[in-house]
Amino acid sequence: GAGVSQSPRYKVAKRGQDVALRCDPISGHVSLFWYQQALGQGPEFLTYFQNEAQLDKSGLPSDRFFAERPEGSVSTLKIQRTQQEDSAVYLCASSLARGKSTDTQYFGPGTRLTVL
Amino acid sequence: AQKITQTQPGMFVQEKEAVTLDCTYDTSDPSYGLFWYKQPSSGEMIFLIYQGSYDQQNATEGRYSLNFQKARKSANLVISASQLGDSAMYFCAMREGPNYGQNFVFGPGTRLSVLP
Numbered sequence: 336g337a338g339v340s341q342s343p344r345y346k347v348a349k350r351g352q353d354v355a356l357r358c359d360p361i362s363g364h365v366s367l368f369w370y371q372q373a374l375g376q377g378p379e380f381l382t383y384f385q386n387e388a389q390l391d392k393s394g395l396p397s398d399r400f401f402a403e404r405p406e407g408s409v410s411t412l413k414i415q416r417t418q419q420e421d422s423a424v425y426l427c428a429s430s431l432a433r434g435k436s437t438d439t440q441y442f443g444p445g446t447r448l449t450v451l
Numbered sequence: 452a453q454k455i456t457q458t459q460p461g462m463f464v465q466e467k468e469a470v471t472l473d474c475t476y477d478t479s480d481p482s483y484g485l486f487w488y489k490q491p492s493s494g495e496m497i498f499l500i501y502q503g504s505y506d507q508q509n510a511t512e513g514r515y516s517l518n519f520q521k522a523r524k525s526a527n528l529v530i531s532a533s534q535l536g537d538s539a540m541y542f543c544a545m546r547e548g549p550n551y552g553q554n555f556v557f558g559p560g561t562r563l564s565v566l567p
Contacts, residue, residue, distance in 0.1 A: 368554055377455075377542050377557030378496070391554065424494060428555075438546065439486065440555060442496035 337361065339443035341427050347449045348417045356412045356446045358427030367410050368440060369402055370426040378426050384410060417450045424448070454478065455543050455558035462563050464533045471518070472528040472561045474543030483547045485526040486555065487517070490540040499541075502526055533565045 340359045348354050360367050366385055370378035371394075380394040386407040395402070399418075404410040414421055424447050428440035456475045464470035476485065487499040502510045502517045510517040518527040530537055540562050544555040 370554075370557075377544075377559050378555075380554035380556070383554055394554070426496065428496075438484070439498055439501055441498060442488070444493070444495045447494070 339427055339429055339441055341425075341443035341446050343446060344444060345447050345449075347451065349451055350419060351416050353413065353415045354417055354448065356414075356425050356448070358410045358412070358429075358443060360408065360410070360427070360429030361431075361441055362408075364429035364431050364441075366430040366432070366438065366440075367404055368428045368430075369410070369412050370428065371396075372424040372426055372445070374423070381412070381425075414448075417448075419450050422448055422450045454556045455545055457543055457558040457561050459561045460559075462561055463566060464530075464563065465566050466535060467532055469529060469531045470533055470563065472530070472541050472543075472563065473525070474527055474558060475523070475525045476543070476545050477524065478545065478547050480547045483545055485517070485519070486544045486546070487515070487526075487528045488542045488544060489537075490542060490560070492539070496542070500528065530563075535565050535567060538563060538565045 342357045368383050369381040372378040382402045383391040384404040387404050399415045401413045424445040426445045427443045430438040430440045432438050454477050483504045485502045489497045500510050500512045500515045500517050502519045509519050514531045516529045540560045542560045543558040546555050
């Protein structure tokens with residue numbers, strides 16, 4: 336497909352489990368972003384990659400959150416020892432260029448994580 | 452301080468009428484981009500329209516137009532001829548120039564309900 340894809344679409348985890356969320360950006364898009372969206376709120380920035388380089392991880396809420404994009408395409412967001420407050424929709428977005436203010440970000444459908 | 456403010460948590464509009472969704476922003480960077488996204492109940496974020504800080508004219512995309520008032524730091528979205536399918540959450544977002552982070556900052560959103 337031509338858009339950003341994410342898997343799984345839904346994930347239920349028991350508190351303390353590790354989870355891995357996958358994002359497949361639009362082919363050729365240099366920049367990749369992860370956002371966390373709590374229920375009823377706007378998305379909040381987690382981390383940003385330019386190709387394989389993680390240039391900004393200032394939004395990651397704790398050291399339990401880890402993201403990688405080893406070959407500059409697919410990215411994985413990993414959450415270790417999940418807590419109930421991690422329950423949210425995790426959105427991935429990609430954009431074509433290298434961080435210009437004009438860049439439009441295209442979003443995937445999100446992964447809804449529920450931690451019990 | 453909030454960088455993006457959307458003061459209308461919810462809005463109602465009659466089908467075929469026009470509606471304006473408010474957005475004000477705060478930045479000291481002369482170079483920035485403003486974006487509007489639609490998020491239906493299915494969850495995906497759909498890009499609607501973009502306005503650059505140096506653009507001389509207000510952006511338009513089909514039934515969407517952006518009322519950009521730079522001095523007032525407002526970027527209101529106008530939807531003309533509302534349709535039932537326009538019912539969704541609408542988010543205003545800003546990306547500041549290259550000296551700032553690469554990510555979008557989102558507002559809290561406005562839920563639009565179109566009445567038949």
